[in-house]
Amino acid sequence: MKTTTGYSGLQIGLHWLIAILIVTAWFTGEGAEEAMEVVEEGGAAGFVPHVAIGLAILALVVVRVLVRLGRGAPAAPGEPGSLSVMAADWGHRLIYLLMIAVPLGGISVFFLGLDVGEVHGLAANLLMLVVLGHALMALYHQYVLKDGLLRRMMRAE
Template sequence: MENRRGYSVYQIALHWLIAVFVLFQLFFGESMTTVVDAVENGQPVSTTDQALGSAHYWAGLAILALVLLRLVLRLASGATASANRGPRWMQLAAHALHGLFYMLLLATPVAGLLAFYVGDPWGDIHSLAKPALIVLIAAHALAALYHQFWLRDGTLKRMLSPAG
């Protein structure tokens, strides 16, 4: 149900808050691996790695909760109308990219929790999310810049300022 022209302040805030948490995870998430490996090998864990590992756990839970909230908000208020009525392939690519984002942003924390509490193979599955997210983020950012500077259709502006 596409009915609105822009995003609400809540949708924009959730988008950027999730983005910040995901970037934190991508940059500092390896500390969780360091902690798990050290514990499995009976080695001491540095205070920094312990703190970052703990932050990784809680940031993952935050991502899961915020994405669920974002989906509830989307279901309650509907999706925004496309800023650009471009070629069909571009619309399909945008829907596919967003669908993959939602899927990964839900599945990754769940796999991480399963890895933490159950163990393998969930840790290996969880670690596959990092390169997938990097590719999706790059595609998403490039598409936003393409819309902003090539098509000049206002797509990027809609995620920076709420609909009036």
């Protein structure tokens, strides 16, 4: 994968939009459970915001991955090969994996009727924990280490 010194405006916009949608999806999960109960009883669920948000997340993450593959991303700060750089790289990989797996799990439940709702919910909770850890590490870099890391996701280069 290519490396660059900063993120593009598109990458930054996708990052923050997906972050907002992930949090919103997490808080609207109860509504999806209620809709599934209606469907299981033979009714029509109608429009379910949680499902629409999950589909939007999946579509935007696919775009984000394609942009990242084409444009690249800045390297994690620190000595290449160090534990902190490897942790950052693997943390990002885990976030991307979960951002794809969680919506696919939701699709499996809502559209395919597979009984994986508990796994989907567990994976969504794991995604939230990893994303919160990611945010805390970004704040740690910005305000404790004072290395300007957070600015990379605020200003396009």
